[in-house]
Structure formats: C-alpha cells, structure tokens
C-alpha cells in the first residue's frame with residue numbers, strides 16, 4: 001500500500017509538470033540548466049536566443065529642447081533618447 005501511494009504521488013508530480021519543462025540549455029559548467037520553462041522552444045529566457053527582454057533600454061530624460069530652448073523633461077525608453085514629441089519632429 002505504501003509503495004502504491006508513492007507511485008501515485010510521482011505520477012501526480014509528472015502530470016503537473018507537463019505545462020513546464022526543464023530547460024534544454026546547458027550552463028557554463030556543461031550541465032543541463034535547472035530552469036523550467038513554458039516556452040515552445042524548451043529553453044528558459046537565459047538560453048532561448050529568441051527571448052526578448054521587455055525593457056532593453058533604460059529610461060532616460062529626453063535630449064530634445066522645448067520651444068523656449070529649455071531641456072525637455074519628458075522621460076523616454078526610446079533608443080534615440082528623445083521623447084515621442086521630439087522624435088516626431090525629427091522625421092521631417
């Protein structure tokens with residue numbers, strides 16, 4: 001009876017683990033990554049080459065200037081370092 005409950009317990013664990021798989025990537029020590037992932041690639045965000053971080057660029061103060069020739073105080077995450085107001089002006 002005790003053995004049976006252990007087997008059932010193990011089955012439950014493996015059943016719950018279906019949605020998450022262990023990362024198929026390897027660490028610098030050449031051992032399998034212990035991270036679990038829900039990604040279709042089967043790799044965690046550290047190993048998945050297609051994974052994109054949501055915030056690539058830090059928030060910076062806009063480098064543009066206002067009509068009064070004072071520095072713009074708007075914050076932006078754009079690679080240009082300018083807020084949406086000043087990026088629009090650059091297009092023309």
Ligand SMILES: [Zn+2]
Pocket residue numbers: 023024025026033034035043044045046047
């Ligand atoms: Zn990994």
Ligand SMILES: [Zn+2]
Pocket residue numbers: 062063064065072073074082083084085086
């Ligand atoms: Zn600006």
